[in-house]
Amino acid sequence: MQAKPKEQDDAALLAALLAGELPDARGRFGAFGGRYVPETLVPALERLEAGVRDYLREPGFQEEFCHELFEWVGRPTALTPARGLSRAWGADVWLKREDLAHTGAHKINNAIGQALLAKRLGAKRVIAETGAGQHGVASAAACARIGLPCRVYMGAVDISRQAPNVDRMRRLGAEVVAVESGDKTLRAAIDEALRDWVSDPDGTYYLLGSAVGPHPYPYLVREMHRCIGDEARAQMLKQAGKLPDAVFACVGGGSNAIGLFHAFLGDPDVEIVGVEAGGIGSGLGQNAATLATGTPGVLQGSYTMILQDPNGQVQETQSVSAGLDYSGVGPEHAFLQSIGRVRYEAAGDADVLDALDEVCAEEGILTALETAHAFVGAREWARKNPGKTMLIGNSGRGDKDMSTLVQHPTTRARHAGA
Amino acid sequence: MQAHERITEALQRGAAEGGALVPFMTAGYPEPDTFIETLHAVAEHADVVEIGVPFSDPMADGMTIQRSSFAAIEKGVSLRWILETLTEHREDIDTPLVLMSYLNPLLAYGYDELGAAALKAGVCGFIVPDLPFEESAAFREAMQAHGIGLVQLVTPATPADRLETLCRESRGFVYAVTITGITGGGAELPAEVTDYLENVSEVSSLPVCAGFGIRSRADVERLAGAAAGVIVGSALVEVLERGDDPRAFLAALRTP
Numbered sequence: 001m002q003a004k005p006k007e008q009d010d011a012a013l014l015a016a017l018l019a020g021e022l023p024d025a026r027g028r029f030g031a032f033g034g035r036y037v038p039e040t041l042v043p044a045l046e047r048l049e050a051g052v053r054d055y056l057r058e059p060g061f062q063e064e065f066c067h068e069l070f071e072w073v074g075r076p077t078a079l080t081p082a083r084g085l086s087r088a089w090g091a092d093v094w095l096k097r098e099d100l101a102h103t104g105a106h107k108i109n110n111a112i113g114q115a116l117l118a119k120r121l122g123a124k125r126v127i128a129e130t131g132a133g134q135h136g137v138a139s140a141a142a143c144a145r146i147g148l149p150c151r152v153y154m155g156a157v158d159i160s161r162q163a164p165n166v167d168r169m170r171r172l173g174a175e176v177v178a179v180e181s182g183d184k185t186l187r188a189a190i191d192e193a194l195r196d197w198v199s200d201p202d203g204t205y206y207l208l209g210s211a212v213g214p215h216p217y218p219y220l221v222r223e224m225h226r227c228i229g230d231e232a233r234a235q236m237l238k239q240a241g242k243l244p245d246a247v248f249a250c251v252g253g254g255s256n257a258i259g260l261f262h263a264f265l266g267d268p269d270v271e272i273v274g275v276e277a278g279g280i281g282s283g284l285g286q287n288a289a290t291l292a293t294g295t296p297g298v299l300q301g302s303y304t305m306i307l308q309d310p311n312g313q314v315q316e317t318q319s320v321s322a323g324l325d326y327s328g329v330g331p332e333h334a335f336l337q338s339i340g341r342v343r344y345e346a347a348g349d350a351d352v353l354d355a356l357d358e359v360c361a362e363e364g365i366l367t368a369l370e371t372a373h374a375f376v377g378a379r380e381w382a383r384k385n386p387g388k389t390m391l392i393g394n395s396g397r398g399d400k401d402m403s404t405l406v407q408h409p410t411t412r413a414r415h416a417g418a
Numbered sequence: 419m420q421a422h423e424r425i426t427e428a429l430q431r432g433a434a435e436g437g438a439l440v441p442f443m444t445a446g447y448p449e450p451d452t453f454i455e456t457l458h459a460v461a462e463h464a465d466v467v468e469i470g471v472p473f474s475d476p477m478a479d480g481m482t483i484q485r486s487s488f489a490a491i492e493k494g495v496s497l498r499w500i501l502e503t504l505t506e507h508r509e510d511i512d513t514p515l516v517l518m519s520y521l522n523p524l525l526a527y528g529y530d531e532l533g534a535a536a537l538k539a540g541v542c543g544f545i546v547p548d549l550p551f552e553e554s555a556a557f558r559e560a561m562q563a564h565g566i567g568l569v570q571l572v573t574p575a576t577p578a579d580r581l582e583t584l585c586r587e588s589r590g591f592v593y594a595v596t597i598t599g600i601t602g603g604g605a606e607l608p609a610e611v612t613d614y615l616e617n618v619s620e621v622s623s624l625p626v627c628a629g630f631g632i633r634s635r636a637d638v639e640r641l642a643g644a645a646a647g648v649i650v651g652s653a654l655v656e657v658l659e660r661g662d663d664p665r666a667f668l669a670a671l672r673t674p
Contacts, residue, residue, distance in 0.1 A: 026552065036521055036548045038478040039571045040598055042580075181484050187475065194477045199599040201575060298521045298548070299475060311496040312526025314474040 010339035018266045022335075027215020029335035035214040036298045041194075044201035049216045051121045056223060061120065068112045072145060073102045075109075075227060079235035082392075084362025085375075089382035092389040094240060096232040098256060098396060099367065103138050105396030106228060106256040107209060111138035113224035114207045115146040123205035125149045129193040131158055131186030131252070132323035132370065133165025134396060135209030140174035148205075150174040153192045155185040158322050165400055183316045186252075186326045190300050210253025211330035214301030218258075218330050225259025232391060233263040240389060246271040246381055249393035250373040251344060252288065252324035254333045256395035265341060274333060275377035277319035278346030284309065288317035289346035290329040291337050304331040320349040320404065321369035323396075347376035355379060356398065356405075357412045368396035369404065421542040422567025424514040425466050425590035429625040429646050432465035437638065438647025439463060440627055441654050441668055442518065444470040444486035446495035448658055453500075454507050456658065461513040463668035466591075468545065468649060471497050471519035478547040480602030482652040486659065497523045504539035511540055516569065516590065518545040521557075529560035536566055543567040543590040551584055558587075569593050574614050585622035592622045594645060596630045602652030607631050607640065615644035638671050 013030050016022050027033045035045060055061040069075040077100045082093040098106035111128075118126055126148045130136030136152040143150035152169055156178045159166055169176050182188030190213070197206045211221040236243055247264050249257035251274040264270045279287030284307065287293065294305040299314055307315045307327040319325045336342040347355075356372040358379075359365055367375065371394055378392050398405070419427075432438025441460045446453045461467050472487035472495055479487070497519065504515070517536065524532060524546065536544075543566060549557060551570060558568045567589025572581055575598055585592050596611050597603065608614075611628075619626045628641050629649030638648055650671060657667045 034553055035550065036553055037550060038547050039550060039584075040478075040573045040575055040595065042550050042552075043575050043577060181481070182475065182488070191475050191477045195480070195600045198478060199603070201598065297525055300477065301548070306522075308522065308526065310526065311498065312473075312523035313491055313496075314522070 013339050014265065014341055023215060023219050029332045030338060032302070032304050032331035032334040032338070033215055033218060034303050035301060036303065037214045037301050038198055040198045040201055044197070045214055045216070047121070051117060052216050052220050055117060055120050061116065065113050065116055068116065069109065069227060073108050073112060074100065076231040077101050079232060079239055081239070082363050085359070088358070088362055089379060090386045091382040092240070093378070094236065094244065094389070094391045095363070095394040096228060096260060096391060097394050098228060099365065099394050103134070103141050104399065105134045105138070105368065106225060106259065107135045107138040108141065109227060109259070110209065110221050110224035110255060111135065111142040111207065112145065114220070115139070115142035115148060118148060118205035118207065119146055121205060123148065124203040125151065126205050126207050127151045127153065127193050127196050128207040128209060129153045129186065129189035130209060131155070131189065131325060132321065133158065133162040133169070133400060134323060136169045136174065136176070137165050137172065139207050139209070140169040140172035144173050151196070152176050153179050153189040153196070155179045155183070155189045157184040158186065161404060162322055162400060163403065185322065187300070187314070194300070210255045211258045211332060212253040212300065212302060212304070212328055218302065218332055221255050222258045222262065222332060225255055226262050228256065228259035228393065229261060229263030232260060236391060242389060243267055243270055244391035245269070245385070245388040246273060247391045248273050248275060248374045248378040248381070250324060250370050250395060251276050251291070251329065251333060252326050252370060253328070254330035256393055258330060258332055260393040261336070261342060272342040273377050273381065274342055274344040275373040276344060276346045277317070277321060277324035277373060278348035279318040280349055285315050286318050287346060288319045288324050288326055290327065291333060291344035292346045296334070299328040302328070302331045305329055305334045320352060321373070323368070323370040324373065345377055347373040351376045353408050354411070357410045361412055365394065366398040367394055368398045369401045371395045420565030421537060422565060422589040425516060425542045425567065426624055428465045428514050429591050429627065433625055433646035437642045438465040438625065438627065439668065439672060440466045440468055440647055440649040441664070442468040442470060442649060442651035443658065444472060444483065444490055444655060445500045446490045446493060447486040447655070448489065448661070450493050450495055453503055456664065457511065460654070460664050460668065461511065462665055463672060464513055465647065466514045466516055468516045468518050468651070469500065471500060471517055471523055473520040473523055476520060478600055480600045480652060482602040482655050482659070486655050497527050501535045501539045504541070508538070508540050514542040515540050516543040516545055517541050518547070521546055521549050524557065529557060533561050533564035533566060537564045541566060543569050545569045545571070545593060547571065551587060571595055572618055574598055574608070581618065581621055585618070585624070588622070588624055591625045591627050591646070592618060593649070594618045594626050594628050596628050596632070599630065601630055603631060605631060607637060612641065612644040615641060619645060635671055635673070639674070
């Protein structure tokens with residue numbers, strides 16, 4: 001027998017992750033992660049890391065967090081058997097309904113959890129960035145609930161394509177700041193939030209909205225979302241009587257995906273697939289498929305896969321969904337790809353719009369444009385693997401996307417009475 | 419003499435002559451064609467010149483340097499082009515050069531190749547604003563092999579024990595960030611800035627240069643004595659942006 005050192009290393013790394021040994025003391029998932037920030041933020045991140053260590057497992061904090069998830073967010077969210085899609089795809093399809101969570105997406109889990117943490121750490125104000133506006137809305141709502149002032153940085157391009165969310169944030173008491181620099185989308189908004197934080201690292205809490213950025217954020221955000229996968233796994237066993245054969249989620253920064261995937265990483269028979277934004281093509285600048293087409297580099301505090309040119313300049317992205325329009329990805333996803341535990345692929349805009357319509361027609365659920373990417377990946381997989389049980393993370397609702405969707409009239413034939 | 423020692427020596431000389439001056443300019447800004455000409459003009463009144471490698475995500479920089487970075491990238495300025503252009507003009511430039519770059523362009527270039535190419539181009543040190551000491555071992559070792567130093571940054575928020583480590587491990591000089599914030603902010607220098615700089619100067623055996631928020635002769639005078647020198651970035655980039663002569667601006671900073 002020939003030894004396969006890569007496979008052995010991969011298995012050991014996965015075991016270390018499952019045993020809670022990763023991220024390591026330096027914030028690394030294998031080669032990925034770390035803390036690449038200006039010196040001014042180092043003490044602030046060390047304080048945050050200490051806060052995460054002190055509070056995350058502390059019974060009092062956990063109790064308060066669970067109460068908020070139960071009484072205010074509306075957890076646990078339902079697991080829905082997708083009868084129409086199951087028929088159409090010849091599969092047994094289940095949806096984890098994060099669209100039913102308060103404010104309409106999974107983002108609220110992390111927002112309320114970190115807002116509680118900010119309060120414990122004595123923060124005087126909270127700042128956040130947002131792409132599609134979902135994390136901005138969730139942060140604004142969580143800060144209103146907890147009683148902390150909130151400022152949200154949002155790229156000018158995103159502000160124009162997600163206007164209703166901007167108004168929601170303002171009504172929820174947040175100050176929304178348009179970011180006119182850089183690519184004027186999520187990446188520029190994170191840069192601007194970091195600049196704000198650099199200017200007041202003591203009094204400000206940066207409520208980062210995805211599993212990206214410097215350590216401890218990728219770990220912290222994953223822990224805030226692990227309820228998604230923990231609930232879904234238990235619900236599958238109870239409602240379907242078995243684990244799924246495959247699990248799907250969309251991946252931008254990757255927070256809903258990491259929250260869903262984590263519960264299944266230790267189940268070797270469960271295939272796990274992350275679906276990124278394929279945009280309008282496979283060329284640099286035409287998509288946001290960081291894992292599928294990117295290379296390793298450092299962006300916004302973390303060593304991860306990024307979309308960059310040969311000179312190390314980070315490239316702009318293209319996607320019909322503002323929430324996946326990001327040139328980087330959470331370092332834990334880069335790690336899971338590198339050890340072969342999760343497969344990542346891209347879904348193009350046209351397929352995404354079609355899948356969104358299919359979910360509407362078959363399930364009576366208007367899913368978010370981001371989430372529709374997961375359905376594209378799942379549909380492809382079902383074609384190749386008929387008769388299997390599948391779990392899809394339905395990470396958010398598409399009400400916010402109506403201004404985009406009206407520009408893309410549905411091509412699907414009407415169902416009823418046809 | 420190692421390359422990073424050239425920086426130290428130049429700053430010590432400048433300090434003895436009434437305070438060292440380290441101007442910052444974004445490479446190839448406002449025009450790539452006039453890069454070397456601008457560098458010569460800036461170097462006339464400089465003890466060390468800090469050259470900025472433009473980056474798409476300059477998270478520690480304010481609007482001025484962001485603008486100059488994005489403009490330079492648009493015009494094709496890259497680390498490779500900067501090193502090649504400096505190498506072509508190596509013989510005409512005596513002033514020690516320090517490159518300021520975010521980490522990703524350095525990673526993309528490749529550390530192994532970078533040290534030799536930088537030395538050939540007259541680069542004596544690097545300032546990498548998103549590379550904290552804990553993450554810097556691989557880069558420091560790769561540069562050290564060519565005698566090139568990594569300048570450590572310290573800030574008013576840096577705890578005392580960390581300050582000692584950073585001062586000990588720095589090469590060339592110690593970059594003391596004067597304010598808690600980004601470059602080019604509108605904020606005044608804080609009241610306690612001279613105490614802070616005197617403390618850093620006491621801990622460090624290398625010259626200490628103060629940077630961020632230094633714009634005028636009055637600022638320079640205020641810090642004189644507390645630090646070996648000052649770094650002037652955004653204010654100079656604004657001069658270059660307007661198309662004014664950097665010589666007049668820099669000379670005025672030095673003249674009482």
